[in-house]
Amino acid sequence: MAFKRMDGPHYFLNLKEASSQRFEVELRFIPQMQRLKLQLPVWTPGSYLERAYSRHLEGITALQGSTPLKLKRFSSDAWLLEVQPQISVIVKYTLLAVTESVRTNWLDHNHGFLTAAAWALEVEGQRWLSHRVSLDLPNDWQVATSLTKCAANTFSATNFDQFLDSPLALGHFSELVFEVGGVPHRWVWQGLIQAAPIDQWRWQLPILCRSVCKLLGVEKPPTNSYLFLIRFCDQGYGGLEHTDNTALIFSRNDLKTSEGQRRLLQLVAHEYLHQWNIKRIRPQELRPYNYSDETIFPTLWFAEGVTSYYDSILVLRAGLCSELDYLKDLAKEISRYRLTPGKRIQSLEQSSEEAWVKLYRRDSHSDNQQISYYLKGQLVALMLDLHLLAIGSSLQALLREMWKIYGIQERGYTQQDLINISATFDSSLFTLLPAWLEETTDLGLEEQLKSVGMNLLADNNTQAYSGINLASCGAEIRINMVDRNSPAESACLYAGDEILAIDNVRCKTIDYFENNLNVDQIHTLIVSHDGLVQKRELIPQMPQPKAWSLTIDENVVAEIINRRQLWLHG
Known part of the structure; x- marks a missing residue:
């Protein structure tokens, strides 16, 4: 040639x-x-x-x-x-x-x-x-x-x-074609065994993509065409954003449930939004990319956290799920955050900077020493949105400003740029936002949620707290994780230990173990540690919440009800 x-x-x-x-x-x-x-x-x-x-x-x-x-x-x-x-x-x-x-x-x-x-x-x-x-x-x-x-x-x-x-x-593929603002889109998939919900996708996908465009205040995406590549498999979940396409992987089994279908739509919204937030509204450290070495940047929380915050609420705004569905999903994320001990060890900024060595290298100790910038990032985005809504603005307005200044102009932004732009909406964010990013104290979610007439409620869990997370491995009951500073840690219990018996009774199920723990009682455990059968003494503490739920407070003034509608529906 x-x-x-x-x-x-x-x-x-x-x-x-x-x-x-x-x-x-x-x-x-x-x-x-x-x-x-x-x-x-x-x-x-x-x-x-x-x-x-x-x-x-x-x-x-x-x-x-x-x-x-x-x-x-x-x-x-x-x-x-x-x-x-x-x-x-x-x-x-x-x-x-x-x-x-x-x-x-x-x-x-x-x-x-x-x-x-x-x-x-x-x-x-x-x-x-x-x-x-x-x-x-x-x-x-x-x-x-x-x-x-x-x-x-x-x-x-x-x-x-x-x-x-x-x-x-x-x-071999199947393909669905649609348009958003005159821009052609292709939804290309493979790996499905059951019949694809084509009629459902045909009307859902354009609506969802238009909802993302509306968030940025535009009629169409910033590309001449857009391609979704999706592989359905037995078990799997994930996506990777590109400038004018995205690659998705999703469990064909999850597609059979309404919750799974909603999760797929959230994944689509997430990756589609990325063509603005990270591909074009790009941190300074990624202009240009350095493919030969890791690139550390503290704004990863904004790129992924803000996108994660919007992926589920955009499905609601597109009319593709109910408010109750959205609130249930949000409550799950809040619960997951609050049940992660690492939130008190690693700040959100540190989580962003340490992604290369921590987030993608998970082990049984990960949740004790780190917090995901996806997870905490979306909750800081929630805090920021509710804070701005209370003064008559929104995170959506801030995101549009970032698009105008950095995305359209193809300029890289820094952490300080983010803080400065946020403070143009409210000067208190000069100190508030850095605190949310740099501190490891709990986020004041209850107070912020009350500003839109929402109550964050802990469950009434009655099980004594041990700090042991168990998993069934065939006929074995093994410790999957031991919470930091927990009774289990004090009892010299470790991830990988097999629980054989509690108080001289053979332990065959997780439920049996958990239901026979009592607060402040000394329990004798027989465990297999490193192949050796040993005794341990465990003293459980008072029960701790295992989950939080969100409920709507109807006894609020009209101003708060209107603000809640703006939050949920834009």
Whole structure:
């Protein structure tokens, strides 16, 4: 194939043996310098974890003409090449595609999903040139991508950033097409066994997308077309935002329930809103992206927390769920926050900055030392919204201002910019917002919710508190987590211990264990710790709430009722 002088890299993917969960990559490019680096990204935007994609790469070789080139390992994910400039180079390598998610590569005999960050080597010095990919596919396989089609199974991007921003879904699809403000949208899915609720999606999806646009005060999204790629599987949940598309994964079993259907709509709203909040209203640290190293930024709480706050309320505003559904979902999130001991250890700002080493590396101790910036972030967004509503404004107005100043202008923002803009709506936010971000004390949710006529009520749990979270593992009852500073911690109980007996009676169920705990009573436990049978003495404390609920206070003045309607329905 003849190259033009300024043609960028061209990747050829051989996917004919997809059932082996391997594929071959041939990269062709014209070098512009004598010494250059080839590097596989270590992360993909929207997922803040160094994923070591290079661990799935094997057998890399390079040729210039008929001359083999020596590839010198520069780092775990990069190689150095000595070449003759302006003469075509061919690099070949093979990749495993064995991880089914929206952030990685996956192939089997039926379908595939490829994330460019996990397979496309970046050629040093050619980031801003056009990039192309040509696919050699199994018979009858289709391709769904937001890349520009320029020939049969060949697609292009204007630069490496857009290339990484456009995953490839492969296999056999079903598709639904609709418009929002004249912009074409494609809803492409695979993996469903049961009949898809097409008639339901046909009217729900446009309404939901328009609801997101309305939040930003626009009639249409900031793109010429938008693509939803959704893979239904046995168990799974997640999404990854891109500039003009999103990749979703969802359990086909959850789609059978009304709660699951609502959860899917919330996921759609979340990722769709991201095309504004994070892709275009982008933190300064992400302009431009640094694909070779982690990028720490304290505003991740705004990018994900504000988006998480709106994803469920947008479903309500679109008329796709009831107020009671929304309040029930919000109460669950409040309960989850309040039952996470790590909220007293890690601030929201720290949670944002430590995402790379904590949020995506969960273990049995995670909830004791961290709080999710998604979870606490959405509750700080709730606090901010209710605070602004009380003075006649809203978080929606603040978000629109961020879009006007930073999104449309393509300017990066900082944490201080966020604080400064918030304070233009109310000067008290100069001190309030930093406190919500930097402190580990409880958020004053009850007081803020009362400002819209809502009561936050704890349940009347009567079970004695031990700090033990149990899980059934076949016939075994094992400790899944031990709360920080709890009776269980004092009793030298650990995650992974098996509970064999309580007070000399064999313990066969979680309910039996929990129902036989008494406040201030010394209970003798027989446990298996590290394979050794041992005794422990546990002294439970007074019961603690296990959940909180939200109820509407009807005995409030009209002003508060109106404010509640503005909060819920915009």
